[in-house]
Amino acid sequence: MVISSIATTPQTKLPKLIVVMAFDPDDEGELQTAFGPAEQQSEERAVRTARTLATKHAGVIAWSRTADIPNGEYGEPVVLFQHGSVPDLE
Numbered sequence: 001m002v003i004s005s006i007a008t009t010p011q012t013k014l015p016k017l018i019v020v021m022a023f024d025p026d027d028e029g030e031l032q033t034a035f036g037p038a039e040q041q042s043e044e045r046a047v048r049t050a051r052t053l054a055t056k057h058a059g060v061i062a063w064s065r066t067a068d069i070p071n072g073e074y075g076e077p078v079v080l081f082q083h084g085s086v087p088d089l090e
Contacts, residue, residue: 017067017074018042020049022057023086031059031087043080050081059084 022035034057040046043064050062061082066075 014066014068014075016043016064017069018046018062018064018080020046020053020060020062021086022050022053023059023084024057025085031085035060047081050083054083057084059086061086 018040019037020035020040021033021037023031024034026032035053038049040049040062043062046062046064050060054060059082062080063077064080065077068074
């Protein structure tokens with residue numbers, strides 16, 4: 001019997017979580033999510049989607065981060081595109 005496991009080593013490239021979000025102000029002027037978070041298949045697609053949304057919303061951001069989802073570990077977010085007013089990434 002062969003038992004295989006997937007180990008994360010420094011040489012193993014973690015998958016990326018790629019997300020686009022858009023924001024609009026509510027009646028009190030506070031930013032609220034108007035679109036997303038929507039996961040994207042590639043960074044290029046995320047930027048294209050964000051550019052399109054930027055014409056319709058007060059703020060848009062596309063970002064990515066490495067994601068070791070089974071272990072609940074995530075890398076620092078990297079902004080791919082940002083336009084207008086967006087909240088800080090946490």
